[in-house]
Amino acid sequence: MDRIDAMRAFVQVVQEGSFTQAANRLDTSPQLVSKYVSQLEQRLGVRLLNRTTRRVNLTEAGEGYYQSAQQVLADIEDMESQLGDLQADARGTLRISAPVSFAIHHMAPLLSAFQQAHPGVKVDLQLNDRKVDIVEEGFDIALRIGHLRSSSLIAKRIAPVRVVLCASPDYLQRHGSPEQPMDLIDHHYLHYSYMDPGLGGSALKCLQRNRQPLSMVSNNGDVLVAAAISGAGIALQPTFIAGAAIRKAQLQVVLPDYEPEPMALYAIYAHRQLLASKVRSFIDFIDGYFGDPPYWDEF
Structure with a gap:
């Protein structure tokens, strides 16, 4: 019964x-x-x-x-x-986890436009470069950058992420501009401590075999880009952080023919079936928002 x-x-x-x-x-x-x-x-x-x-x-x-x-x-x-x-009408609180530097540089206009389109949705944005457990920590969506590995979660590819070696014109004038990966061994390397271990390439391997102690290690890409602009060394950073400085000629791309394989920005969420409208609306909104290639690669 x-x-x-x-x-x-x-x-x-x-x-x-x-x-x-x-x-x-x-x-x-x-x-x-x-x-x-x-x-x-x-x-x-x-x-x-x-x-x-x-x-x-x-x-x-x-x-x-x-x-x-x-x-x-x-x-x-x-x-x-x-x-x-x-x-029928997206509403409620949308909890999003996003990488720190990406969110600071690119999320504010996106979220403002999204909320204008969906005024019933309140956004709770939490910035963290660690890999959060979206189910255990109560997130609706996590934005992640890297090479996607197998997972029980659903992943939507949002945009390619180009990673470049870059240094200031002053640094390259003082230390020389490398012409092949082996030339990097004697250069100052500004290392990002959360660097994706899957990010390969001969240039990165040469930097990792640097004969000198690392000039700087940080878990924040903005700090490393700022250090590179000031002439501290060569940084390996995504263009969504370094692109503006490259466009202004504050940084120059080094060894463009040896760039690592591009990564991607993904929107990660837990379920494909019976997806709440607030989540589906955000996934649909962010898809294609940054362009392909994305606007930060216009330099």
Whole structure:
């Protein structure tokens, strides 16, 4: 027995005053309505209705159950209505995890435009370069940069991420501009401590075999790009951070023919089925937003 269907049948019988009229309202047979009510009484162990040939009347137990059943059915209808609204019109709080530097440089205009398009959505943006557990930590979406590995999560590729070696014109004038990867061995290397281990290439290997101690190590790419602009050494950084400085000639790309294989920006989320409208709306909105190639590569 479906408890909700039985409850609906009972409430309809009380409101209509007969099994036949209740069956008409529910678009079913009087026999099925009677069966539902009888099964409900058997389950509860009490008589809910006194039946006569002309009318049905509530018992004392039926009166109390009727009031409660009405409230339960109203709550269910309200809940379903709210869920329907969520699917029809994106609303609620959207929790997003994003890499620090990427978010600082590129997320504000995106989120502003998204909220103008979906004013019912409140955004909770948390910046972190570590790999968050979106399910355990309660995120709807995580933006991740790298080479995607197998996962039970759903991943949507958003944009390519180009990574370049770069240094200031002053540094290259003082130390020489490398012409092949082996020339990097004696250069000052500004190392990003969260560098994707899958980021290969002969240039990176030469930097990692640097004969001198690392000039600087940081877990923040903006710091390393700023250090490179000031002449501290050569940095291996994504163009979404370094692109503006390259465009202004504050940095020069080194060994462009030996760039590592491009990475990508992904939107990661937990489920493909029954996706909340706030999540689906954001995925649809961010897809193609940055361009391909993205605007930060225009230098």
